Each structure stands twice: as structure tokens, then as C-alpha cells.
Amino acid sequence: MGDEEGKPNPIMSSSCSSDQTLGALKPLRCIVKLGGAAITCKDELESINEENLRSVCAQLRQAMTPSKSPSPARVLGMDWSRRLGNPTVSTVDEFREQQALDLDSNFIIVHGAGSFGHFQASRSGVHKGGLDLPLVKAGFVATRISVTSLNLEIVRGLAREGIPSVGMSPFACGWSTRQRNIASANASQIIKALEAGFVPILHGDAVLDHLQDCTILSGDVIIRHLAQLLMPKYVVFLTDVLGVYDCPPTDPNAILLREIEVTEDGSWSIVKPKLPHAKKEGMPVTTVSP
Amino acid sequence: MGDEEGKPNPIMSSSCSSDQTLGALKPLRCIVKLGGAAITCKDELESINEENLRSVCAQLRQAMTPSKSPSPARVLGMDWSRRLGNPTVSTVDEFREQQALDLDSNFIIVHGAGSFGHFQASRSGVHKGGLDLPLVKAGFVATRISVTSLNLEIVRGLAREGIPSVGMSPFACGWSTRQRNIASANASQIIKALEAGFVPILHGDAVLDHLQDCTILSGDVIIRHLAQLLMPKYVVFLTDVLGVYDCPPTDPNAILLREIEVTEDGSWSIVKPKLPHAKKEGMPVTTVSP
DSSP states (O other): OOOOTTTOEEEEEOOOOOOOOBTTTTOEEEEEOOOHHHHHHHTSSTOBBHHHHHHHHHHHHHSOOOSSSOOSSOOOOSOOGGGGOOOHHHHHHHHHHOOOOOEEEEEEEOOOOTTTSSSHHHTGGGGGOTSSSHHHHHHHHHHHHHHHHHHHHHHHHHTTTTEEEEEHHHHHHHHHTTTTTEOOOOOOHHHHHHTOOOOEEEEEEEEETTTTEEEEEEEEEHHHHHHHHOOOOOEEEEEEESOSSSSTTTTOOOOOOOEEEOTTTSOOOEEESTTOOOOSSSSSOOOOOO | OOOTTSSSEEEEEEEEOOOOBBBBBBOOOEEEOOHHHBBBBBBSSSSOOOOHHHHHHHHHHHHOOOOTOOSSSSOOOOOGGGGGGGGGGHHHHHHHOSOOOOOOOOOOEEOTTTSSSHHHHHTTGGGOOOOOHHHHHHHHHHHHHHHHHHHHHHHHHHHHHTEEEOOOHHHHHHEEEEEEEEOOOOOHHHHHHTTTOEEEEEOOEEEEEETTEEEEOOOHHHHHHHHHHHSSSSEEOOOOOSSSSOOOOSSSSSBOOOOOEEOSSOEEEESSOOOOTOOOOOOOOOOOOO
């Protein structure tokens, strides 16, 4: 997120050309990563950046709307909660009149934690494991409360934009690790949700680990796994900087990379701009093999 | 819930004597159903009965505390959220000093929806299926938002009482139905959470259905399935009446049944009180075969 106008800026960090299908399912169009920094105020504990979240949800709706579709008179929201006042009765009636959603919702969205979960996880050391320690067990519970509360807010934000989103916590889905690497990540329920026309919303989560009891599974690792498995057409990262830089973007000399070429074997090189001393180290680039 | 003092009243509606273990896991001690009417204000959309919820969580903590344990000086909460103020730093430090949790948390808790989810589900007809209809799809999303927000509040309430609770939505766990009967209900993640010392918190949920696309899976059906699978020592229902009656308890002539005998084949009879015209119909009784 964050272009010159401070608005979210989708960054295509990788794409793959395969049209491999998921059984009878049409190929997955896109996995979107909502960076924690893009949707929360990083320096304030458990604080959502409401403006950015609204903007991101509206842009995602736009991305899911077929280009030939006329703009709807008004977006029909799918969060019929009390706290939104009482607009729901008319919304329900308007949905009743609709023949189809007219939305290409063949997306998966994965979000980071930002200012949710980090405090709880880092203070208790959930990533290091050891559930026999009351502090780690409590931290696991506290971390999950925090990240699932963010997940619920993001599902709500997307639903308000008429995106049929369903929260799916990796822990509840049964995802687990072995010494922090994914050991079990059954995506069958995610695929079924996609087949049914829903947009699964996953998140970085505290999960069980086969060797060290528990750890933190990051949104980026989830995306890498899902991308390898489901071969989406695009993987899009929304973050709080303009793109991928040759070194941390907080460095005033950091150079924005315009084009990165990724080969079949997963190696990559910088195409644009031509750097005088091409660096490959610095800010890690998450890539997806085609 | 609700005894003479208006306080929650655990009702033992069934028990089973089997000591069958879950692999290496000690036998499940208890499945607790928190009735929707016990924890929400049924007549007010999405309103939690905070007093009852606090009381239920405190009683559950008491039930999990070994009888020989001294009362703790103060309960260390596991919800370290911003909205609880900022008590967490001292709590984290106190957890650091603890050697063990000293809690028999071998429980599963399943809650109903009460004033959460019902409006969204009934107005859209999620239970009747048909995800091609935008109204049903939107209702599915709205129902899940509502019931998962209640689930999060219950997990928070239990965590504040020091119970290591983890929310596990049946939809995310991959539970599904075939014409409203459970078709797939993988409990492996629930068992793993129990083995790790957590208390899984499930809830009535909107789920996918193999024949009619989607439906509502009730907390009672979840409990029946888990009880058959995991053979807990007790199944306890917390509700807003004193127990099981011979007819709906809103009837002024309803008689409270003190003892119901359930035989091996699942049939049952009323032992106390002796009813003049023993009725077996009326309010359905959820029973669990030993």
C-alpha cells in the first residue's frame, strides 16, 4: 500500500503463467497479501487503519468486478451486524431481487498481523515453542485472540463491500509446522470454499509444531505454500511502500526495483532499473516459482 | 442457565461411563454446551449477557481447578488485548513466574448462537441452501460474521478467567453436511488442540452441504457427534431454564424432570418424578448413548 497519494498500490511481486486447474475448479485468479503495515497502525497496539482498510476493500471489489459490468447503483453489503445500525432489512430485500452477484471472486486473501498479535507473541515467545510453560500457553491464546479479532474486522470490511468473504484460521484448518516449516497444510476446505464462490480470508496465526509444540506461521509462508499448491495467475502484495527495493526502504538511498525476472528454477534477477552494483541481498524478495 | 438466584445452573443431561481413551490422550472429561439463551440476550440483536457470561466462565474455571489446589491469589487472564486497558505487562511477568497452569482443562465447549446469527440465517434462508442465490450467499457470509464474533467474545471471556481457550469454527475445520446431516466432521485438529492442553471452543455455524450447497449446523448436532466420537465422561448443558421439562418450560404446567434413565440402545425413560401420564413427546431431549 501507499503510492504517492498515500493510497494503496498493488504491487505485482510475482506471477505465473500456468493454467493448471484445481480439479473442476477454474484456475485461481489471485492470491492477495494484505500486509500488516497496510491495514493497521503499526505503532499503536491493536489499531486498524480504517481508511486504508476501506480503500483496500473497495479496490479489491473493483478488481473482482468484470470490466463489462455496469457500476451498481449501490454496493450491497454482507455484514448485517447490529453495530452497523439497522440497514439490513432493506439490504436483505435488495439481495432478494438480485439474480447473480456478478463478481469474479476467485481470490484468496491472506493478511499479516501488523499491530495485532505481535506484542502477545513476542512477549511470550510463542515462536520458540514450549507449551509446558504457562507463559507460552497463555501467549498462544492471547495471540490467537488478537489475530482472529483482526481477521474478523477484515472479513467485515470486505463483506461491507459485497465480497463474499469467509474467515479461515490456519490453526482451525489444521495447519501445523515441524520446527517452524509447514508440516501439514490441508487446503481442501479452502478449495471447497472457493468452489462455493467464497473468498477465503486467512492470516498469520499461532499453530501447533510437531517438534517444539507451537510456533508462529506467517502470512508470507502461507502464501508461498498456497501459491505452489494452487498456481494462481497472480500473487499481489499490498504493503506500505511503493514496491520492492534493493535495500530496506527506510534507507534514503534505497532504489525501487521496477522489474524482477524470475526463472523456472526460482532464481531471479533485477531487470529494471539497471543498478550500477546490482545487489541481490538486502530486502528479501518473496518469489513464487511458475 | 438460571437457578433460583438467576445464576447459571449446570444440568447434567447425560453421562457415560466409558473410559475409552483417544489414543494416548486421557479420556475427555466433559463437553459443555453453552446455550445461546444462557449467554446472549435473546430478544436483542447481537447482545451478549455479560453478567451471565462472566458467571459461566468463572464457574467453568472452578470446574477445571483440581479440588486440592489452593485458590490463586488472582486469576491470570490470557486475553492481552488493548481494550482491556494495559494490564498485560504485569500479567506477562506473573505468567513468567508460574511453573504450571494447574488446571484440568480436558474440556470441549460448544456454544449456540442466541441473538447472534439467527436473524441473518433466517432472513436469508441459509438452512435451505442454494448458494447460487445472492441472498443465500450474502446470508451465509453475514451469519458467519455474526456467530464468529460471538465465538471470539466467548473465547475472550474464558481466556480472561485463565482458561486456555482456542476458537475453532466448524466451517473452517472442514465440517460439512449432506442434506443437513453431518457428512464430514474431521475432529483430528480438535483432538490435537486437546492434547496440547487447549480448550477448543466450537459453535453452531453456517457450513457447506453436499446436496443443497449450504445449511446451518447447530451446536446440539456438533455435540452429539463429538460425544459419540470422543466418549466424554460428562456432557453438560448450560441453559436458561432449570433443566429438562416434560413440555416446553414456558408452559406454566411444565414439570421439571429430576432423573432420566438412558439405556445402552439410546432409548430413555423418566425416573423422577413419577409422572401421572408419562409423556415422552414434548420438548426434545438430546441424549448421548454410553
